[in-house]
Amino acid sequence: MEFGYFKKTVMKKTTKCIPIINKEGVPIGFIKRFYKNKVERILDHIFDEFFVNVEVMDANLNTVVKATENLSFRSMYRSNWSIECKEKGRLIFEDQTKIKTNPTMRFIINDTTYYLKKGFADKRVRLEDSKQTIADITYDKIIPPATVSIEKRQGDLTLHLIACLYYIFMLRE
Structure with a gap:
């Protein structure tokens, strides 16, 4: 089981690097928004x-x-991103939300469909496939700077990819 955390920034539009830290307090990576x-x-x-x-x-x-948002007429209705992952290659991450209170995002890797879901008034976001929960992502408080904790339970997705997916999810929320 892998564990990592990072601090949500106060400003959503910031482009500074945010460290991703493991259990021992050692930075394992950085995440940032870019234009x-x-x-x-x-x-x-x-x-x-x-x-x-x-x-x-x-x-x-x-x-x-690296995740870049695709711009098209269709993406005005449902956003989608093209993600270049060093280990997994190229994949598409798309918004599947039908009700704003229960946001859902979907992506496919090697014929396996993964969903990033959040329930109404729930502090936990789950990354799951059809059989099991891959990772749980929680935050300690609503008001920034909140600490976002990523607990990877199983699967072959990296902590960096999960952090990227959640960061997009968080910015679109």
């Missing part, structure tokens, strides 16, 4: 959370996971 150009940054400040791009690096600041 592809200045136009994206300006539009994002005008329209709330219009562009969400996330990059996760290892302890040596080498990019491990």
